[in-house]
Amino acid sequence: MLDTLSETEGCGLLARLFRARGYSIQRNVLFQEYGVSFHADGWDPHARVGFEFLTSEDEDHDDLTLEEYKTLNMAQQRGELSLFVIDEVEPLSAQALAKEANEFLDEVAEAAQARRLAAARRSKAALARGVATPKEAVAKPVTKSAKQGAGRPPRTTVKKTVKKVAAVKKSATKKAAAKKPMPAKKPAAMKKPRRAGR
Numbered sequence: 001m002l003d004t005l006s007e008t009e010g011c012g013l014l015a016r017l018f019r020a021r022g023y024s025i026q027r028n029v030l031f032q033e034y035g036v037s038f039h040a041d042g043w044d045p046h047a048r049v050g051f052e053f054l055t056s057e058d059e060d061h062d063d064l065t066l067e068e069y070k071t072l073n074m075a076q077q078r079g080e081l082s083l084f085v086i087d088e089v090e091p092l093s094a095q096a097l098a099k100e101a102n103e104f105l106d107e108v109a110e111a112a113q114a115r116r117l118a119a120a121r122r123s124k125a126a127l128a129r130g131v132a133t134p135k136e137a138v139a140k141p142v143t144k145s146a147k148q149g150a151g152r153p154p155r156t157t158v159k160k161t162v163k164k165v166a167a168v169k170k171s172a173t174k175k176a177a178a179k180k181p182m183p184a185k186k187p188a189a190m191k192k193p194r195r196a197g198r
Contacts, residue, residue: 004091036068147156
C-alpha cells in the first residue's frame, strides 16, 4: 500500500526540493495577480516559481477555483510564472511526489535556458544590425540650455551602440582609363572684310 502524504508533509517535501534547486521559497504566501487570489503553499517571488498542494484538509479547492487555475495556466504557458499544482484526489507517496516535482523543476530550468538563449540571439542580431538592445541603451540627461525652458523636464538622449566595420581598400587596376576622343572642331566662319567708307 502507498504511504499517502498529508498536505503538511507534502509541502515540507516540496519546499526542500525547490530550495535544493536554488529557489527562495516562502511558505503560505498570498498570491494576487491576473485577477487570481489564493494562498500559495510555496512561492519564490523573484524567480516566480512555486507550488500549491490542493487538499480538502485546508479547503484549497475553494481557495483556487478551476477558472483561476486556467488563468494561471495561461500565464504559465506565456512563461510569466511556473506553478506546480498537485491535487490530493489521487494519493501520492513521498517518492512519487518527489519524482513529479523534479520533472516539473527540470522543465522550468529548460524553459528558462531556452528564454536566455533566445534573448542572447535577439541581442546578437541587434548588435549585427547596429541597433542597441534595451540593456545597452543608456539614457543620459542633457544639461539645460537657453532654448530649453525652465518649466520643461530635461531631455534625455539614448546612446546607441554602433558596429564599426573596417574599410576595405581596393587596389587600382593596371588599365588606364580610356580617354574619349575630342570632337572635331568646326572651322570658324570667315568674316567679310569691312569696307572703309561706309
